[in-house]
């Protein structure tokens with residue numbers, strides 16, 4: 001059995017004639033937390049969508065928990081989940097009902113207990129019975145996170161999980177993600193523009209630019225190699241094409 005939770009091999013996705021992801025390979029060990037960084041349009045969301053099986057690669061393969069996502073994703077989808085600000089839950093349904101639909105789709109038992117536990121963990125209890133479209137952006141983000149944890153996933157894919165949260169709530173959510181990782185021994189892949197978030201949560205950082213991986217290392221190795229004190233400075237080096245000089 002593979003020791004890797006996620007393996008991407010020579011992934012490529014071309015939209016019309018634009019390569020959004022171009023020959024991307026990585027292997028993520030079980031129980032680790034990995035960040036994907038890159039500027040707008042670097043290919044982060046497309047990579048995550050291919051790992052989830054939502055977008056089919058033009059070529060290359062993704063294996064999750066040893067399963068080829070292009071051919072057998074239904075064997076493994078119940079063991080994974082994702083959160084993305086680009087996916088809206090049906091707005092007229094109350095939060096509780098939305099979560100209940102997903103819990104049942106995943107075949108969860110004790111749905112009410114599961115929802116109550118998540119509502120308490122993610123501080124949703126006061127608006128569980130409100131229609132989802134009457135929530136603030138930050139409340140919706142917390143509901144989306146609850147949805148992503150509804151099936152207790154072994155592999156969790158997060159696309160900018162704290163994008164619309166105030167600094168205090170974002171910090172608190174990062175704490176919840178750390179708890180989840182520890183309690184579940186989960187594997188988490190996070191696309192983020194928040195460098196402090198990535199430094200805090202991730203064992204490793206995959207840096208993308210124009211659809212390709214331009215660096216792949218632990219945050220501390222990256223800081224040492226670029227001679228920088230934080231990931232934001234490393235990110236700017238990469239984004240502004242100072243990679244070659246800085247990394248030598």
Ligand SMILES: Nc1ncnc2c1ncn2[C@@H]1O[C@H](COP(=O)(O)OP(=O)(O)OP(=O)(O)O)[C@@H](O)[C@H]1O
Nearest residue numbers: 015018019020038039040041042043044045046047
């Ligand atoms: N459905 C699509 N059809 C056509 N082009 C697309 C589609 N989805 C993404 N792209 C293009 O693919 C490239 C990579 O987009 P992607 O959303 O993966 O980047 P990203 O790194 O997540 O960016 P951001 O930080 O802005 O969210 C971009 O040039 C984008 O315009």
